[in-house]
Amino acid sequence: MTSCSTNIGSQKRLAPFAVHGVSRHLAPLLISVLAIPALAADKPDLELLEQQAFRAAVDRVAPSVVRIETVGGRERVGKVLFGAGPTTGLVVDEKGYIVSSAFNFLHRPTSILVRLPGGLLKPAELVATDHNRMLVLLKIEPEGPLPVPEIAPHHEMRVGQWVIAVGRTFEADKPNMAVGILSATRRVWGTAIQTDVAVSPNNYGGPLVDIRGRVLGVLVPLSPHSADELAGHQWYDSGIAFAIPAEHILKTLPRLRKGDLHGGVIGVAFKDKNLSIGEPVIAACLPDLPAAKSGLKPGDRIVELDGHRIARIADVKQQLHQHYAGDRVRIVVLRGDKRIERQVQLAPRPKTKPKKVKAKKREAKGEE
Amino acid sequence: METNDCKLTICNLLLAALLAYAYTDSASAAGAFVAEAIDRAQPKVVKIYGAGGLRGLEPYQTGILVSSEGHILTVFSHVLDTDYITATLADGRKFEAKLLGADLRLEVAVLKIDGDDLPHFDLRGAVEVDAGARVLALSNLFGVATGNEPASVQHGIVSVKTRLRARRGVFETLYHGPVYVLDAMTNNPGAAGGVLLTRRGELVGVLGKELRNTLNNTWLNYALPIDELRELVEAILAGRFVAQRKDEARPRPDRSLQLDMLGIVLVVDVVERTPPYVDRVRAGSPAARSGIRGDDLIVLLGDRLIQSCKALCEELEYIDFEDPIKLTVLRGHELLELTLQYSADEEERNSP
Structure with a gap:
């Protein structure tokens, strides 16, 4: 009860009638609720609060979202013209392992460079490709431990929840973001989650995060109808997009470090x-x-x-x-x-x- | 104990009631903000019809009223390339419009229709927004709205505020200023000149023309911030407008630096994106003195990423031959930053 009364004591001005005999757990709750009528009078804007939450979620994951630059490589893959622009990757291990979309490397660049959010440029090595999920694993030699993002467990995912796609292609020092909802949790033969967010080369390889900034998956173009390396790219920004669940990525990371994985x-x-x-x-x-x-x-x-x-x-x-x-x-x-x-x-x-x-x-x- | 329980129940009831009240009230309020914002904005958005209709070029676009006397801000495009331009208001009134002025650098134009007391956006009331901001876009995309049908409304968020860069035609536009990139499919045929608003209806920007981002071959959805356009529009409104020509190209020095001057010989440039590997370095040259070696891969010139032999030569054209340059090379797994400078004395030494 001691902690309760001190708590209330500091809030007395706001809630003078709620002091006695209220359980320890309820008291702080009650106090916070008592503040609502005042807010309601000002019409609290839930949409604005959501907007702030989107931003906070991106800020939370941003230190783990890197920009990838490439040198050399082919100009076109199949019929698709490849730009030489920057792409995105996600730190998955503090020792310098970064996951990205295999699509970003289909043009087979001569060299890969990773620019960390702080601006530091590091040469990267392509360690392995997961051909079953169209991911690649890169490795850099960082100066210190890299920030690894928090993962959202698969069982907590709910279709309809807010999701935010994060890339780092337009600006090196600020991430680009897109907002949508989770469309499905088991797609492309159970390998991917689906979203209606605008996903394109602007954020392939970047994370799909929940409203708390926890990583649900890594964005890749995919199609249930084809295992071709370009499959799914034609759906960019269409409302149909996929991400490989983060839980799976972490689980297979030890295997991927040892070499390519195939279906x-x-x-x-x-x-x-x-x-x-x-x-x-x-x-x-x-x-x-x-x-x-x-x-x-x-x-x-x-x-x-x-x-x-x-x-x-x-x-x-x-x-x-x-x-x-x-x-x-x-x-x-x-x-x-x-x-x-x-x-x-x-x-x-x-x-x-x-x-x-x-x-x-x-x-x-x-x-x- | 009994009184305690009773109090708890009362507390719980109170809590539930308050939450319900606060939630429904704010939710409906939020919805109302958007609906009201759209209602206020629609009468200020006009459908513009002009030239086009051939080779897949649509003969229509969108514009916004920016004065009560009928000044319309829109993008400068092929649609305005005719003597007969019309503007249709949301209520169906149709006006003939006159082109007052256009800025080719900003790719915007101001039209004038004869009217008075027209609803309009106040450019001075425009706001700046951050990434993540929820926005509304009103435009006549694909010419869906006709006659007295108001513009189509889309929603999304600002993905990032960035600059359209001038480098080697990354974006096929003459506008190289800041833009709001959007996560909604806003920039479709006919949408150019439409308006970007906050969910509360504050003016943010004007939708640009369809644009392909050649860095990754995707269509870009974006709006020009009002801040960038205000001065121009005010000049046209005040009759002070002076037509601007194309932006001057990036200045080139009278004499540019060349690889040969530095003593760098690159590998043979065989494909479009030959990686800029150093084949060999001439002894005694600035490159040799800086420590560059054969097999080094040049990755940065100053802060600019160099992705091919061709790109390196192009970048050097903008550097005065006597200016020092910083090259970052990849040697094995290491990035090395080296400084090189050419001096005229060297020329005498090298000349036969």
């Missing part, structure tokens, strides 16, 4: 090309790939992957996307009435070749 396949083709309604019955096992090597056969119906029930081809894709090449997964198939269980080690997803003719591309759709 994993078991090496089967399905008869049905429609992923959402197609049945997961193997039409062919591609030679030298895990399914064939472990003895799976055409006609086998996949019923379980890694403990998850499989009903459609899309389920297979969704489950495999949670893994990388090299991971071991448990696969259960039905051959007639017989249940067959195998441990397979996922092989790297074969590279999509953009020059393939259309018919062949369509065929590749049903493969996993």
